[in-house]
Amino acid sequence: MKHILLVEDDLSYSRIIKTFLEKNGFHVFATDQIKEALLIAKREEIDLIITDFRLPDGTGLELMSQYKALNSITPTILITNYADIRIAVKAMKMGAFEYITKPINPDELLLTVKDALKSPKPTEDSSNTNSIHALDYIIGKSQDAIQLENHIQLVAPTDLNVLILGETGTGKEYISRRIHQLSYRSQQSFVAVDCGTLSKDLAGSELFGHLKGAFTGASETKAGHFEAAQGGTIFLDEIGNLDYESQIKLLRALEEKKIRKIGSTQEIDIDVRILAATNENLLQQVQEGKFREDLYYRLNEFSITALPLKNRKGDLMLFAEQFLAESSQKLNKELEGFLEEVINQFLQYSWPGNLRELRNVIRRASLLENGSFISLASLPVEISQNVSNEPSELTVKEQREVDEKSKIKETLIATQYNKTKTAELLGIDRKTLYNKMKKYSL
Template identity: 35%
Template sequence: MPEILVVDDERSILESLRDILEDEGYSVRCVESGEEALRLVEESPPDLVLLDIWLPGLDGMKVLERLRQEHPTLPVVMISGHGTIELAVRAVKLGAFDFLEKPLSYDRVIVTVEKALRMRALSEENLRLRSRLREPGLTGESPAIREVRELIARVAPTEATVLIQGESGVGKEVAARMIHNLSRRAQGPFVEVNCAAIPENLIESELFGHEKGAFTGATRSRRGKFDQAHRGTLFLDEVGDMSLSAQAKVLRVIQEKRFERVGGDRTIEVDVRIIAATNKDLRAEMEAGRFREDLYFRLNVVPIVIPPLRERPEDIPLLVEEFLDELSRHSGLGRKVISPEVLEVLKRYPWPGNVRELKNLIERLVIISPGEEITLNDLPREFLDYAERARGGGEIPEWLRVADFKTAREMFEREFLRRKLEEYGGNISRMAQAIGLRRSYLHRKLKALGLSRE
């Protein structure tokens, strides 16, 4: 039921408009000042505002300017008992949808309201369609990624809660948006919350909103993410980083479909579909006491696991072409191509940052490569060993595949010393002399690496 906010300092006008609009099936809120109107719009935006020009304190024109700046898609119809053509023109230039003169005509009010709401619906639908056209999908033709897309297509039309699992950068948010766009809630909002990026003491305010004065710094009431996602989808990204107290409240909202804002006592009912995502093992988190078991089973109705990029190297050429096309449209640097040798290197690289890391690399290469073709010489230093393999340099040793230096060094030292032990038949003295180490130090090193028995 569309909600209309009526702002007028004449009680008779407020009562008259309330009667007219409620008879037509609209939900109506009435206030008598511009300041109160701005507060209500900030707290819970309506679908349409009927705004009198002549108000005590903050007049209607100033209120209109504020609304256009802060809520550009909210239609505003101006009302005046002393209207002039100049005033009407000024209001429309400031962004008013229409201008009504007092005394108000019943038919004119209803027709104007219907047009304004229809125009807003069309405008929002246009924005949503544009946004969906720009949004990427899960690119790839590997069996693993095709299976994920098929599962998304099956679960999206339902109301089931979905838990998306996968390493950082694999495309969990992309999958969540695909589910929303293919669902019956596609016309509603898609609201994202990064649970890992919000301080623990603010997560409840972020999710549920707060009332003015609820805590230090709460200078005005604020809607939470659950409220903003009403009739749409709420995406809880990195849900494994949410505090236990916030987990308990999220569980209650999922069960009861209602909540109270921080510092408030008014119950707010919501209709929200939950999609959660995490890069953590939530079962291990439950065993460690950091994640609620009951919330896990509420979220894990339909699990979707997105494989890391290193497990689907056949998708890398498709992703590279997609990123090159995107950059050519937005960078102004032209459409560059990747040499076959570079593609081979990219397919061999382990991609600890997954698709996000690949996208960042392609953007970097497009910017720094001097020619139209990106060659091996353009690759960053950390790719040189993989480039050598692509040139025919043989298998890359395991210690070159790990992400951090300390682990790589330990793996290299152990393999090097193990081979030398074999070469010198276990003779520590000859081995120490050959590789340039003191015998006592070599003994300690072999013991630390678990090679002393060998």
């Protein structure tokens, strides 16, 4: 019997999920706090974690980060509200197996749980490559897509370092793999590293390796990502999250083509092409002293921008059709396409989660649909009813409240819902923050 750890602070919701999963043959440990979840994880053998994003003592992302230190191969499913799609996509970047949105459909939950449990556990080597499942690279037919492909074709045969810009979920890693596949290094390794998951203490070890005994916990000599990519390509995703000390080491590796393992005096020659990506404004970080200017220009020998899905409406249905084909095959259904009103809603929706959100929406709709074509009834209400996030004409007071709510929400997300830090950044006390969170239902 598989053991599932459920972390959900809505007790009635937790009880429903626990009962449903146990009826389907799983043993479920349920808690509502990160601290207790970690204690259970240390005590029991856990096969799968299902966690809500918002928890009383932190967030689901914090739980994922802390649990990874205990066991990096246990799959995680994140439960989130539809308004938190960007957070869900970030969770995928951190290694979550999948995310599902509230209200939860039981069939969708069961399918996702079974998929997570039967998926191959990542080994240390496979985690280094961060292989992407689903969605082969689609060039697209729009003018912007053709220009993007032209830039890829132009830079791929060279050895220029490339900086790929764009929102989370826009396919920056797919672009980097496309560049690698079209380069003379294509028969060598492609190693993808998410810098957002590298802690300040371990970033140097992960990137450049370490010798046995170099620091507490270094029980054996380890090769870093750069050694693993020797002769090939290394993709540094979310490069803006790299700590300053690691930036210095990375700059040296770029300039001298040499690395040094932590605890070693011997230098290792490297032949690696670097592709980096970010969804942040690196130039602004340079101006604020958070990112080295010399490193920025070394990485940005050529830049490519991945467009958000809302700006690729001419290509949107190409992606949708491929996702539908994948879902139909996986669910053993014969789905032929989308009704016209569904296509219209797809084209009007803003897709804040980009390709990842589109894939999940189609996967869920494919599961729920009883006919041969995807209908509006199978879509989340935010899409089927085209819920607009465009502000209407407001009074000065109403606009002020909208701005205040937005600022509080942005700060909460930035601090991963740390109330103390949020209050400090906003210049208010915790009591005032709690009152405003209650007022705005945050």
